[in-house]
Amino acid sequence: MPTFAGRRYLITGVLNDESIAWHVAAALQKEGAEVVLTSFGRVARITRKAADLLPVRPDVLELDVTADEGFVALADELDRRWGRLDGVLHSIAYAPPDALGRAFLTTPPESALAGFRTSAYSLQQLSAALAPLLTRCEHGGSVVGMTVDSARALPGYDWMGVYKTALEAVTRYLACYLGPSAIRVNLVAAGPVESVSGRGVSTFDDIAEYYERWAPLGWDRTDPSRIVGAVLFLLSDLARWSSGQVLHADGGMHALAGGIGVPSLGTGQHEGGI
Amino acid sequence: MSMSIEVTAEAVHELIRTELVDLGIPEETIAPETKFDTMEIDSLDIADLMTTIKRQYGVDIRRAELADVTIGELVDRIVSSASC
Numbered sequence: 001m002p003t004f005a006g007r008r009y010l011i012t013g014v015l016n017d018e019s020i021a022w023h024v025a026a027a028l029q030k031e032g033a034e035v036v037l038t039s040f041g042r043v044a045r046i047t048r049k050a051a052d053l054l055p056v057r058p059d060v061l062e063l064d065v066t067a068d069e070g071f072v073a074l075a076d077e078l079d080r081r082w083g084r085l086d087g088v089l090h091s092i093a094y095a096p097p098d099a100l101g102r103a104f105l106t107t108p109p110e111s112a113l114a115g116f117r118t119s120a121y122s123l124q125q126l127s128a129a130l131a132p133l134l135t136r137c138e139h140g141g142s143v144v145g146m147t148v149d150s151a152r153a154l155p156g157y158d159w160m161g162v163y164k165t166a167l168e169a170v171t172r173y174l175a176c177y178l179g180p181s182a183i184r185v186n187l188v189a190a191g192p193v194e195s196v197s198g199r200g201v202s203t204f205d206d207i208a209e210y211y212e213r214w215a216p217l218g219w220d221r222t223d224p225s226r227i228v229g230a231v232l233f234l235l236s237d238l239a240r241w242s243s244g245q246v247l248h249a250d251g252g253m254h255a256l257a258g259g260i261g262v263p264s265l266g267t268g269q270h271e272g273g274i
Numbered sequence: 275m276s277m278s279i280e281v282t283a284e285a286v287h288e289l290i291r292t293e294l295v296d297l298g299i300p301e302e303t304i305a306p307e308t309k310f311d312t313m314e315i316d317s318l319d320i321a322d323l324m325t326t327i328k329r330q331y332g333v334d335i336r337r338a339e340l341a342d343v344t345i346g347e348l349v350d351r352i353v354s355s356a357s358c
Contacts, residue, residue, distance in 0.1 A: 015318075016325045042318065049325040196321045199337060222336075 002237035005032030008082045009235065010074075010130065012038045012063065013091025013146070016050045018195040020146060021091040023224045024231045029055045031232075036081070038063035038074065065092055065122035071129035078133055085133035087142035087235045090126055093197065094118040099159035101202035112159055119163035123170050127178060127185060135181040143178070143185040144234045145171060147246060149254040150189070156203030168246060175244030184243035188230045191250035194221040214258025215251030226251075281331055281356040286349045289330060293323050306346030331356040 009028055013021040014037050025035045037060045039047035048060050061077060064070050078085055096111040097103075127134075127143050134141025148154070150164040167187065174185040192198055192208040198221070201207070211219040220226065230249035233239055248254045291304050297319045310320070317337070324335050333355040335348070343351075 016321045017328065018321075046318065046322045046325055049322070049329050052329050053325070194336075196317050196337075199317060 003032065004028055004232075004236070007033040007086040008084070009033055009035045009086055010038065010078065010088040011035050011058075011091070012089060012126070014039065014047050014050055015043060015196050016046055017053050018193075018224065019050070019091070019197075020190060020193060020195070020224045020227050020231075021089055022050055022054070023228050024089055024091075025058065026054050027225075027228045027232060028235075029058075033086075034058075034082075036061055036078070040064040040070075065118055065125065068125070071125050075129045075133060078130070082133070084136035085130055085141060086137045086139070087144065088126065088130055088134070089231065089235070090123050090143065090145040092118060092122055093146075093160065093163065095158070095160045095163065095200075100156065100200065102156055102158065104158045107159055112162075115159050115163055116166060119160065120166035120170055123167060124174060127174050127183070131178055131181055131183060134178075134183045139237050140240050141181075141183040142235045142239065143174065143183060144231055145185075145187045147187045147189045148192075149248060149250060151254065154203070154207060156201055157207070160201070171246075172244045179243055184234075184239065184241075186234045186239065186242060186245045186247065188227060188234065189246050189248045189250060189254065190227045191215065191219050191253060192221050193224045193227065195224065210258055211251060211253050213263050214256070215253040216256065216264070217251040219251040219253065281353055283349050283353050286331070286352050286356075287345070289326065290323065290345060290349065293326050297322065304345065306344060306349070308345050310340045310343055310345070310348070327352060 011021050011025045013019060014025060025037065028035050035058045037047060037051055037058050039060050040062055044060060051058055051060055061074060063074050095115040099107045099111045099115050123145050145167060147164045147167055150161055150168060154161055171185050171187050178185055191211050192204060198204050208221040212221065227249040230247045234247060294304050295301050297315060299313055299315065320337060327333055327335060331352055333352050
């Protein structure tokens with residue numbers, strides 16, 4: 001079985017210890033990998049505190065994905081430190097308040113476009129900037145991003161749903177253009193997790209309740225570790241020949257329509273995580 | 275996490291007061307009876323404060339647990355959880 005010992009990963013998107021990215025970083029460290037986090041501005045203060053709660057305290061580098069020059073500085077710093085990179089987790093998204101919460105029909109263009117840059121375009125910037133480091137890794141570099149099930153509209157998720165659909169297309173094109181450099185690019189579509197970003201969606205409770213009621217394997221919004229296994233798989237050598245994929249970690253919810261009849265009486269309380 | 279340090283209500287209150295002042299809350303409005311719902315703080319401020327509390331005392335407070343809660347009640351909750 002593949003090992004993460006000695007592997008080196010860049011993890012974006014750690015806000016606090018509720019963040020999916022925090023749980024990924026913790027799992028990688030427990031398996032012997034080295035990680036570096038990125039954060040920016042006001043959020044970095046919280047990220048540094050959350051870094052203290054990880055098994056090994058990682059460095060937190062500055063990365064504002066809306067500033068082009070930051071990507072070059074990040075790649076230079078990682079090159080100086082490690083000279084190569086085994087993988088990166090992109091767990092970054094933002095939508096202005098007027099692009100969420102059933103304001104879809106009145107969202108102004110600057111808000112709609114600002115969210116696109118942070119939530120979808122930034123995956124291209126991050127992957128392109130780090131490609132020279134990822135391609136030096138002998139097992140093939142892995143880029144993993146985070147999405148949700150975007151096949152249907154989720155009321156209240158609004159423009160973020162549009163960005164996630166775009167992110168999936170960005171992933172396919174990155175898979176196309178980075179494959180020749182032995183870099184794979186995949187997404188994990190997560191079920192709802194009660195984190196700061198989750199709670200930013202006004203209909204979060206209704207969405208989470210739907211998953212917890214109807215997902216065939218059950219779901220628990222308070223357990224971000226349920227998503228970690230899918231991310232680790234895609235970062236690992238087991239996924240060496242998979243690219244352009246969306247792997248759902250959602251208790252199976254994407255596969256069926258809920259709300260018909262009565263839910264099967266599973267407990268939904270299986271042991272979470274990996 | 276400094277579990278060996280004795281967790282007193284005074285120390286916890288002082289930590290919360292210092293953090294809230296850092297986050298821009300006027301010091302004179304911070305009292306044991308102040309409710310979090312009435313403060314001018316956003317979700318990032320709450321995440322910041324709760325991460326500080328977890329790092330310092332190892333106590334996990336979820337956002338939903340702060341609804342209708344006063345600073346004094348949060349202090350009591352932290353003191354009782356940290357001393358378990």
